[in-house]
Amino acid sequence: MAVTTAGRGRRRAVARGTGATLADRLEALERQGYRATPQRRAILAAVLGAGRINVSAEEVCGRAKALCPTVNLATTYRTLDLLKRLGIVRRVTYGDGRGVFCANPDPHYHGTCLQCGAVVDLPRGRIADVLEREQRGLTDPAFAVVGHRVEFYGYCDACRSAGRTGAIL
Numbered sequence: 001m002a003v004t005t006a007g008r009g010r011r012r013a014v015a016r017g018t019g020a021t022l023a024d025r026l027e028a029l030e031r032q033g034y035r036a037t038p039q040r041r042a043i044l045a046a047v048l049g050a051g052r053i054n055v056s057a058e059e060v061c062g063r064a065k066a067l068c069p070t071v072n073l074a075t076t077y078r079t080l081d082l083l084k085r086l087g088i089v090r091r092v093t094y095g096d097g098r099g100v101f102c103a104n105p106d107p108h109y110h111g112t113c114l115q116c117g118a119v120v121d122l123p124r125g126r127i128a129d130v131l132e133r134e135q136r137g138l139t140d141p142a143f144a145v146v147g148h149r150v151e152f153y154g155y156c157d158a159c160r161s162a163g164r165t166g167a168i169l
């Protein structure tokens with residue numbers, strides 16, 4: 001959960017889509033003792049700019065370079081690793097196992113596109129409450145459940161728009 005300084009309605013304001021703003025993220029970075037260099041800014045902006053689509057380090061690098069030409073792949077890997085350690089972005093692996101970066105601080109699940117492999121943030125929905133309740137009930141002396149992961153499959157907007165949706169739609 002992103003922690004922000006005083007501000008009106010901050011909890012709800014970050015509840016949808018891209019979550020907390022770039023300014024919130026930069027503030028979190030500086031609060032933890034790291035300067036918001038132009039490279040770090042560009043890399044964070046690149047992750048956020050992808051909206052609900054989660055992006056790979058290579059994609060982040062390409063987008064960030066357009067904002068700050070001194071960004072390269074090594075800087076991107078290093079910065080994403082730092083942002084991950086600070087809890088500002090999350091690395092998720094779904095579908096073909098490729099790691100992608102998610103900057104949405106709110107609890108949510110992901111959908112993987114069966115056609116192109118895009119990993120997209122899904123609305124939280126009621127299933128989260130059901131699963132969280134179930135999860136607590138699954139702990140017994142043999143195993144303590146502390147988390148779960150759920151992956152939904154489907155087709156992303158780009159693939160649907162292009163008519164690449166396989167047989168089921």
Ligand SMILES: [Zn+2]
Nearest residue numbers: 113116156159
């Ligand atoms: Zn797709």
Ligand SMILES: [Zn+2]
Nearest residue numbers: 102104110121
């Ligand atoms: Zn996500």
